[in-house]
Amino acid sequence: MLVPAKVVQTCEFREYIPAMSGIDDTQFRRPGLRAILYARNSHDRTRRGISVNDQFAEMRPVAAREMWPIVGEFRDVGMSATRHARKPRDEFAAMMEAVRSGAGDVLMTWESARAQRDLAVYVALRDLCHDTKTLWWYTGELYDLTLRSHRNRTALDAVRDEDAGEGIREGVLRTVRQRAERGEPHGRIPFGYRRIYHSDTGKLIAQIPDDALPTAEFAFEALANPKAPIVREIVRRIAARQSAYSIAQDLNRRGIPTPFRNARGWDIIQVVRTASNPAYIGMRVHQGKVIGKATWEPLLKDDDVTAWWQASAIIADPTRKTHRDNAVKHLLSGLAFCGAPGCGEYLRMRHPRNAFCYTCIAAFHVAMAEHLLDDYVEAAVLERLERPDAADAFLNASNDDDVVQAALAEISEKQAKLEEARALATKGTLSLTSLAAMEAAWMPEIEAARERARRSSIPPVLEQLVGPNAREVWGGLTIPERRQALRAIVTVTVNPTGKGARSIRPGRVTLDWLTPGAPRRRPGPLSGPGANA
Numbered sequence: 001m002l003v004p005a006k007v008v009q010t011c012e013f014r015e016y017i018p019a020m021s022g023i024d025d026t027q028f029r030r031p032g033l034r035a036i037l038y039a040r041n042s043h044d045r046t047r048r049g050i051s052v053n054d055q056f057a058e059m060r061p062v063a064a065r066e067m068w069p070i071v072g073e074f075r076d077v078g079m080s081a082t083r084h085a086r087k088p089r090d091e092f093a094a095m096m097e098a099v100r101s102g103a104g105d106v107l108m109t110w111e112s113a114r115a116q117r118d119l120a121v122y123v124a125l126r127d128l129c130h131d132t133k134t135l136w137w138y139t140g141e142l143y144d145l146t147l148r149s150h151r152n153r154t155a156l157d158a159v160r161d162e163d164a165g166e167g168i169r170e171g172v173l174r175t176v177r178q179r180a181e182r183g184e185p186h187g188r189i190p191f192g193y194r195r196i197y198h199s200d201t202g203k204l205i206a207q208i209p210d211d212a213l214p215t216a217e218f219a220f221e222a223l224a225n226p227k228a229p230i231v232r233e234i235v236r237r238i239a240a241r242q243s244a245y246s247i248a249q250d251l252n253r254r255g256i257p258t259p260f261r262n263a264r265g266w267d268i269i270q271v272v273r274t275a276s277n278p279a280y281i282g283m284r285v286h287q288g289k290v291i292g293k294a295t296w297e298p299l300l301k302d303d304d305v306t307a308w309w310q311a312s313a314i315i316a317d318p319t320r321k322t323h324r325d326n327a328v329k330h331l332l333s334g335l336a337f338c339g340a341p342g343c344g345e346y347l348r349m350r351h352p353r354n355a356f357c358y359t360c361i362a363a364f365h366v367a368m369a370e371h372l373l374d375d376y377v378e379a380a381v382l383e384r385l386e387r388p389d390a391a392d393a394f395l396n397a398s399n400d401d402d403v404v405q406a407a408l409a410e411i412s413e414k415q416a417k418l419e420e421a422r423a424l425a426t427k428g429t430l431s432l433t434s435l436a437a438m439e440a441a442w443m444p445e446i447e448a449a450r451e452r453a454r455r456s457s458i459p460p461v462l463e464q465l466v467g468p469n470a471r472e473v474w475g476g477l478t479i480p481e482r483r484q485a486l487r488a489i490v491t492v493t494v495n496p497t498g499k500g501a502r503s504i505r506p507g508r509v510t511l512d513w514l515t516p517g518a519p520r521r522r523p524g525p526l527s528g529p530g531a532n533a
């Protein structure tokens, strides 16, 4: 069967000479079909692949020639379509939705592989086109997926596309693995390094710390603002048990650019990843594992190598108690409550010299070993923070500005009145007894308003803590910072038990998750120990 001449015309592009597939589209090829265009390319450093714009530039004249009005264009730039793809293709999903809604009569993709390199996706697309009676155009041919021969032909293309995708991937992986085994650099240049290329061949000669000076062997221009000293500083400061959070804030204050040019500046994750990157001690990492010595010069030397190992140990264990030198040494002192009926007091550390037990301040209602309770709460909190809905649950503070503003207004008003009363008392116009009575009445109210304001505003550490990186961030926090986060998200209650237990049985510890602005189940110790009534 002859391929219609007009189809040959549309297909001058590259190797895609229309296959003599014998597809007969005269039954359904007609003017006026509403066209939906979809274009995609995957990440392509060498720029050999066809760009998304080129694909549209190919397809639009076809639509014009066929007199198909274009009703929608969808594009995914830098998106893989294999089953190994890391990112979802948003526009692909939108295109499928448009097809499903019946918005178009024909879907146009420049070639079959632009739509997918995954048989499962092909099947979904084929079924959708079949059910909605949407035609599919690619490489100059128009397919009606309700026809057996067209399903067969497009399926064969899909098999070929998927296999080609696997082949590309294998080739890339092989190259990456070989470079890794040889200890050669690959991919992104580590922060604080620079690469020297041969001026004629453009080949990579060396990866060196960016504050290295030119030598007789290597002639190159020294950088004005090298980043290698920043790396050394971060490693030393983490090793000295400074909090990643405070380091990040300091770097931002000094205007130091971030490794990933993150608009929000340095955060805990960037600091801990910089401090523990094995590249800096000259180790090659492949797929998250150190596989041997790298060919590049270590950025860290001598004492800094020791500091790197210390920093890595501090970061590696998120629940490690690394910040003993801070004022508050215990994670849950004053933050956990006694669950004995009618008590509701908070727990604090008793006999810290030997037992390290959290106990009820009122009486010996409950007692629990510090490590047991800390480990239990930390595990539960990290698990909760890593869940996909955590940001919604803990950071969604739409109404809280009002609460904070009202509380702050109340605080300043009452403080002003107190100041006034004190001034009057100094002059002798107000009796000291009256002043004492006023203070007794207003101080707890001011304190309560402070508590409301604090509870309704989200601590900045929490914003970084929520999400899949929770463990990593937690590892970079000091005890006070961890307490600040815990205070904002959970109330811990330790319930009495019949016998002293060495492990935590169900029901022994209750965790009540808080949302911003919600009142605490019981007032915390900051409201004063007498405020439980």
Ligand SMILES: [Zn+2]
Pocket (backbone or CB within 6 Å): 338, 339, 340, 343, 344, 345, 360, 361, 362, 363, 365, 366
């Ligand atoms: Zn108690």
